[in-house]
Amino acid sequence: LGIGAGFLVRKNGDYFTGNTMKFFIIHEMENRRISLQPEFYLTDDFKKFAFGMTMKYTF
Numbered sequence: 001l002g003i004g005a006g007f008l009v010r011k012n013g014d015y016f017t018g019n020t021m022k023f024f025i026i027h028e029m030e031n032r033r034i035s036l037q038p039e040f041y042l043t044d045d046f047k048k049f050a051f052g053m054t055m056k057y058t059f
Helices: none
Strands: 002-007 021-028 035-043 048-057
Touching: none
Parallel strands: none
Antiparallel strands: 002 021, 021 035, 035 048
16 A cells, blocks of 8 residues: 655646646555556646546566
């Protein structure tokens, strides 16, 4: 289990506008090969909210 944060320094494209931050939580499943990472984005100078999910599989 872990937590993290990130700040978008250089944009590529127009998907996010203004200042953008990302907060995430890392949760490993019981078998430790799969981890789920829910992500919460604050964009448009922190006025808009978006949700994302990353799933990682380790060989």
